[in-house]
Amino acid sequence: MASPLPPPRLLSRRRLLGGLLAAAAASTLPAATLARSTTPLTRTLPGTDVALPRVGLGSWITFNVGDDPRLLEACTAVMAAFFAAGGRLIDSSPMYGTSQATIGHALGRLEALDRVYAADKVWTSRRDEGPTQIEASRRAWGVPRFDLLQVHNLRGWEGHLETLQAMKAAGEVRHLGITTSHGRRHDEMEHIMRRAELDSVQLTYNIVDREAEQRLLPLARERGIGVIANRPFQRKRLIRRLAGQPLPPWAAEIGAATWAQFILKFIISHPAITCAIPATTQVEHVRENLAAAREPLPDEAMRRRMAEYVRGL
Amino acid sequence: MGAGAWWTYRPDDLLMVSPRVYARLFELHNQALWPAQPLALALGGLALIVLLRPGPRRTRLLLMLLALAWAFVAWTFLWQRYAPLQRGIAPVAALFGLQALLLAGLGLLRTGLHLPRRWSVRRGIGIGLFAYALVLHPLLAPATGRGLAGAELLGLTPDPLAIATLGVMAMAEPARRAWALLALPALWCLLSGLTLTLLGAPGAWLPPLAVAMALTARWWPTPAALR
Numbered sequence: 095m096a097s098p099l100p101p102p103r104l105l106s107r108r109r110l111l112g113g114l115l116a117a118a119a120a121s122t123l124p125a126a127t128l129a130r131s132t133t134p135l136t137r138t139l140p141g142t143d144v145a146l147p148r149v150g151l152g153s154w155i156t157f158n159v160g161d162d163p164r165l166l167e168a169c170t171a172v173m174a175a176f177f178a179a180g181g182r183l184i185d186s187s188p189m190y191g192t193s194q195a196t197i198g199h200a201l202g203r204l205e206a207l208d209r210v211y212a213a214d215k216v217w218t219s220r221r222d223e224g225p226t227q228i229e230a231s232r233r234a235w236g237v238p239r240f241d242l243l244q245v246h247n248l249r250g251w252e253g254h255l256e257t258l259q260a261m262k263a264a265g266e267v268r269h270l271g272i273t274t275s276h277g278r279r280h281d282e283m284e285h286i287m288r289r290a291e292l293d294s295v296q297l298t299y300n301i302v303d304r305e306a307e308q309r310l311l312p313l314a315r316e317r318g319i320g321v322i323a324n325r326p327f328q329r330k331r332l333i334r335r336l337a338g339q340p341l342p343p344w345a346a347e348i349g350a351a352t353w354a355q356f357i358l359k360f361i362i363s364h365p366a367i368t369c370a371i372p373a374t375t376q377v378e379h380v381r382e383n384l385a386a387a388r389e390p391l392p393d394e395a396m397r398r399r400m401a402e403y404v405r406g407l
Numbered sequence: 408m409g410a411g412a413w414w415t416y417r418p419d420d421l422l423m424v425s426p427r428v429y430a431r432l433f434e435l436h437n438q439a440l441w442p443a444q445p446l447a448l449a450l451g452g453l454a455l456i457v458l459l460r461p462g463p464r465r466t467r468l469l470l471m472l473l474a475l476a477w478a479f480v481a482w483t484f485l486w487q488r489y490a491p492l493q494r495g496i497a498p499v500a501a502l503f504g505l506q507a508l509l510l511a512g513l514g515l516l517r518t519g520l521h522l523p524r525r526w527s528v529r530r531g532i533g534i535g536l537f538a539y540a541l542v543l544h545p546l547l548a549p550a551t552g553r554g555l556a557g558a559e560l561l562g563l564t565p566d567p568l569a570i571a572t573l574g575v576m577a578m579a580e581p582a583r584r585a586w587a588l589l590a591l592p593a594l595w596c597l598l599s600g601l602t603l604t605l606l607g608a609p610g611a612w613l614p615p616l617a618v619a620m621a622l623t624a625r626w627w628p629t630p631a632a633l634r
Contacts (some may be wrong), residue, residue: 158423160492162431191423191492276420329419375425 108212134180137368139293140318145240146211148248148362150388151176151380152324152373158191168375170200175377177209177383185296185322185371186235187215187246188227194234202236215246215273215323221253228261229357244296245269248286255290275324277305279302287313294320298369301360301404302332311366313373320368325363327372332357339407344399348392350381354379358386360400363393419605422491426606431489433548433557433564440483440563443613447452447562451541451571458534458575461522465580468515469522473572477507503565506572506591513584521580529578533622536574536617540567544613551609569595577624588605589625593618 109181151173159165173184175353186193194214201207214231216224232240245251251272258316271294274283280297287295287310295314299306300323314321327333336353350356354372361370372383392400424432437444454472457465481503490496513519523530544567548557561567569592574588596614603611 155423155425158425158492159428159431160488162428162435165428180489189494191494276416375427 098385114334115225134384135362137362137391139269139368140322141192141250141293144211144269146183146320146369147181147387148367148369149358149383150185150211150213150322150369150371151181152371153184153186153193153197153328154190154373156373156375157186157196159196160192166196168201169196171377172374172380173197173200173206175380177206178385179381180394181207181380181384183211183213183242183322183349183369183371185213185324186231187217188231189215189217189246193229194231198234198236209239210237211241213244214240215248216254216258217246217303219250219341221250221257224250224257226255226395238295239265240267242269242271243267244273244294248274248282255286258310259291268330269320270321271295273297273324273348280305280310284309284313286317287317292319293310293323294368294372296322296324298325298331299323299361299364299370300328301324301357301401303328304401307364311364315366321366322403323367323370326357326361326370329356336404336407342403347390348396348400349388349390350386351400353383355386356383358368358383359391362387363391363397406407412565418601421495422602422605424606425442426608428492429602430553430557430609431607432484433553433559436484436488436564437556437558437560443563444560447560448541451561454507455534455537455541458488458522458537461524463517463521466520466522467514467517469575470510470520472562473512473575474507474510476568477503477510480563480565480568481507496564499598502591503595506588508591509588513588520584522575522579523578527578527622527629528627529577529629532577532620532627533574533576536577538572538574538619539617540571545612547610565595566599566614568592569599570614573617573621577621582625586625589621593621 134147134149136147138145156172157169159169169399170270176184182363184197186197188194200235201210212235214228218224218227228240228243243261245254245258254268255272258267261267262270268308271285271355272283273295273296274280274292275298277298283295283297286292295310297306297310299311299321303325306321311321313319315337333353336357339353341350341353343355345351348356348359350359358372361367372379374383409433438470450472453503454469457469461469466596485500490500531610545558545560548559549555559566561571572592573589573596576585576592579588581586596618600611600613603614
């Protein structure tokens with residue numbers, strides 16, 4: 095957690111508003127769905143006692159809304175629905191425009207510091223700029239400290255990992271990691287995974303981008319490193335491509351009612367994957383995504399069948 | 408982007424805004440500037456009159472109005488609104504400022520730029536582009552479902568300003584100065600066309616078409632060359 099539970103207090107306007115947003119986000123769900131979706135499956139970050147819901151929330155593009163009051167409220171409603179459905183990990187980066195400030199706005203409105211697992215990144219070539227950037231990010235989120243800090247796209251990773259390790263030793267961050275995306279620089283990521291003490295790596299993995307299965311995911315299991323899967327829908331491209339195609343009838347066997355759930359269940363059922371982080375602007379989609387993180391999940395044979403089906407479309 | 412790997416990204420990987428955020432940029436801009444819109448339209452109409460009945464002093468006035476608009480759009484739209492959301496726009500805002508300085512510099516010169524008085528293909532295209540930017544481009548937003556609140560007006564937003572400037576520079580002389588002042592509006596229109604295409608916005612082809620028309624006008628043989 096980013097902070098201990100706040101002490102009980104009188105109902106403030108902010109707290110009331112946060113509660114109303116969460117209630118509004120949850121109110122349209124059938125009771126049975128809500129009951130199920132508030133308890134998503136979790137996976138423990140290897141080597142830690144932190145159990146993370148297997149679907150988190152990304153913020154690339156979707157939360158880059160500037161100071162637009164209408165869109166800030168829309169993003170707050172998305173986060174309210176995310177927390178109401180049992181979500182915890184939210185991921186951002188100083189590279190994502192105003193996304194960090196949007197998250198900070200919503201966390202403040204919802205008084206959700208005790209519910210979020212705050213994952214952010216350091217993104218600069220210069221090591222000496224890292225601490226300043228991290229502090230600016232922390233202020234934007236409004237959290238006392240980050241739960242996870244990652245070196246974004248391996249940029250300046252050697253220097254930044256030393257900084258993050260020192261911060262972790264000092265209790266200024268709980269966990270540290272590295273990221274890449276789009277299947278790039280896997281050789282370098284493998285090299286770092288073998289050499290450095292990491293809690294987590296973040297990479298692109300989905301039902302059609304599966305290169306990570308060859309070396310990185312087995313290595314993560316071997317080394318006890320958590321894996322966060324980004325770009326689960328290839329920034330909507332995969333969903334758009336599949337939208338006109340029928341779900342296979344056997345999708346019901348794994349509880350997938352939509353293509354988004356089909357894809358997410360494929361990702362999070364890999365034994366090395368800690369969680370996937372789809373980004374969305376829609377309350378309905380965040381519910382749909384979190385609902386994918388519950389039983390049943392596909393076994394290995396079903397995963398092969400799922401991949402073959404999508405490949406054949 | 409990862410160091411040393413930016414060229415492997417697709418254009419849409421570099422775009423940081425969603426269609427709804429891009430549309431809201433113009434709505435918020437119009438809200439913040441109201442009632443500047445009638446003034447912008449009036450000044451645009453004045454500029455169109457200058458194009459139709461040019462003279463040395465009027466041309467200098469037109470250049471000053473364009474310089475003011477480029478500086479205004481650079482600061483109020485690009486720097487204050489768009490740059491916080493989209494990486495790469497801050498230097499573009501600086502280039503808009505440079506364009507404003509160049510226009511103002513030419514406006515200060517007695518013989519900085521000449522506009523043709525006689526009708527020709529080049530003049531027709533130039534005035535047509537300007538009139539489109541002033542009158543028709545603002546209607547694109549309401550015509551495509553974004554509402555009048557999202558209208559993009561000449562003098563307040565970059566696309567119509569770039570198209571109008573293309574129109575002026577398509578017919579202006581001397582050619583070397585006109586080409587120099589045509590470059591940035593053309594680059595902006597191409598960038599805007601790419602952005603709108605990636606956003607799936609209707610009318611994405613309009614800014615690049617304006618560039619093609621301005622280039623056609625500039626390369627069109629002058630009556631003197633035909634003799």
